[in-house]
Amino acid sequence: MATKVTAKADPYFIDFPTRIKAIQKEMARENVAVYLGSRLRTLSWTVDAFCPWRSYVVIPPTGLPTAITFVIDAARVADDSWLDEEHVLGYGPMGGQDQVSLLQGLIMPHLKGGKGIVGIETGMGTYLPEGHLTQYEYECLKAALPEAKLKNAHEIVDRLSLIKDQGTINRFRHASRMVDAGHRAVRAAISDDGWKGMTETEVGGLAACAMRRAGSEWEWSFTGGNEIASGYRTGLAAGACTPASRRKLRAGEPLMVDLHAMFRLCLGDHSHNYFLGKATKRQLWHAKNFVDLVKLCLKTYRPGVTPTSLADEMLTFAEERGFAEYMVPGFEHGIGMMGDEWRIGLNDGPFPYWTNPEHVYQENEMLICAMQYACPEENVGFRYENPILITANGCEALSKFPLSIDVV
16 A cells, blocks of 8 residues: 655745655765654654653665554544554554564564664653553563674654754644634633633633634653643742642742644644733832843844854843842753653753753754743742754744733
């Protein structure tokens, strides 16, 4: 059966066969006989289907890859993917149909005399469902492929996926439009004292409903879907992970609304901040500090900038304005198709599997501008997150919801 074809006229078109050929070219250059992808980011980038169960993709030296996922989801993955059903297999507790047996059957034909390099994906990360090969899986594959060499090769995919093609960029833009729909719904609901009696979970639900109506497939964050914090919770650990609680919104307190959407495996993420009912002069001082810092940060991103050089500029600004103690000294995290949510660039920095602080941004690279401001002793904190595209002379912020901290 032939693979499914998506029309190039589609603004969200991605040439997946060409991606596979690019991987195969790198495999040949590095003498990798077969590539075994196990990370969620690799599945998304090669298969173009959401794979929530433990899944794998086996890429031979030529021809089409084969994806393997849990048997109950294989038909759906095949339906979503550009691959045909013959190249999406389901594993289960049946003779010859377990994960290792299927992988062995797909890999072994490409190893001459059972020998050769099998590229695998292993490592470490902060992102829970990263998908690195486990120790048990490694031991089972070693036993099944005794003459083969298992070599970490994930940098092949990481290098190729760093610069985004137009279809991917357009998908990200559309996901951000969905997030903006969620923010408009929240703003309308909490205005004119609508926030009174409302809980954080209700805010998250209103946003989710609006984004789903706009076509979002998933509130993709693994930190509670849509992250909503009010009052003192906005200042907890810089508000970096705040699943919505059942806490009721209260007058005079801040409200942080961090929304997430997904469109065809590309991700929208944007945070907006409010004060409810009223704000003190001191609270507004904090708010101006944060908004001015975000504006400066967005002006600073461009090709040639590094995380270190950007952080130095932001720290200098914060010190001059007298709020450096409230600024969390981190300004971005990575972003790519579903599963690629943390490290920026390659694994080439001083701390393995963390962003290299000297990574040099390039045109058509994407990241999340992610900033936190926390004054826990005053029960105040703000967050800004927005996917940005590095352009020839600066950056494009994909969410267009206005940058401000509003008193509603």
